[in-house]
Amino acid sequence: MDMKELPVFDSKGSSAGSCKVPSAVFGQEDSFRAGLHQTVRWQRAKRRAGTHKVKTRSEVKATGKKPWRQKGLGRARAGSYASPIWVGGGVAHGPKVKSYEFRLNKKERRKALSSAISSRVSENKCFVVKDFGLERIRTKDAAWVLYAAGLEPGRKALVVICDEDQYAEKSLRNVRGIKVIKPDGLNVYDILAGDFLILSGKALERIVERLSVTTQ
Numbered sequence: 001m002d003m004k005e006l007p008v009f010d011s012k013g014s015s016a017g018s019c020k021v022p023s024a025v026f027g028q029e030d031s032f033r034a035g036l037h038q039t040v041r042w043q044r045a046k047r048r049a050g051t052h053k054v055k056t057r058s059e060v061k062a063t064g065k066k067p068w069r070q071k072g073l074g075r076a077r078a079g080s081y082a083s084p085i086w087v088g089g090g091v092a093h094g095p096k097v098k099s100y101e102f103r104l105n106k107k108e109r110r111k112a113l114s115s116a117i118s119s120r121v122s123e124n125k126c127f128v129v130k131d132f133g134l135e136r137i138r139t140k141d142a143a144w145v146l147y148a149a150g151l152e153p154g155r156k157a158l159v160v161i162c163d164e165d166q167y168a169e170k171s172l173r174n175v176r177g178i179k180v181i182k183p184d185g186l187n188v189y190d191i192l193a194g195d196f197l198i199l200s201g202k203a204l205e206r207i208v209e210r211l212s213v214t215t216q
Helices: 033-047 106-122 139-149 163-172 188-193 201-214
Strands: 003-009 015-022 126-129 157-160 178-181 196-200
Touching: 003 139, 015 201, 033 106, 033 188, 106 126, 106 188, 106 196, 106 201, 126 139, 126 201, 139 163, 157 188, 163 178, 178 188, 196 201
Parallel strands: 003 126, 126 196, 157 178, 157 196
Antiparallel strands: 003 015
């Protein structure tokens, strides 16, 4: 199996060597821009509520009485106060409740995820923090580990952390520009939205386990 190497840093932000990861997950060389675009569209469509709604002329509260008689007044004919031409009347051709979801092949979604991860690896913007070494919730210490490891201040980063690293997770949630998620929630949209992809040691194991099976 072809392997790639990711830089590894310790809790002090110092280099701790590198680790080997499967190229099938972290080294997708072929461009998959169309698949990435489609996957991002799929994710955003799923998040849309689709609850927009206006009332039609049959739903507004209005009397059924004819405003004035049909002939003899020199005015246009009118048959209902619920007509869209009246203030307080219904809306013609307005939005209705709908779902924006569409189906996307699992194989394409998995390939897009591997491609998104690989893009950060090829740009040297993906690294592993073996252990944050936090014994309490402290934002300053958690952020310092990332900056010492190579995260450029002011840049956005997606940090993937397991449940076991709860101190690091709660500390990093307060850092501007940093989004923290779990390995099972790793997705294309969040990877592309951030400038850096940072993985904890345990999260890396989960991701390799999750995607290696699906890329065989």
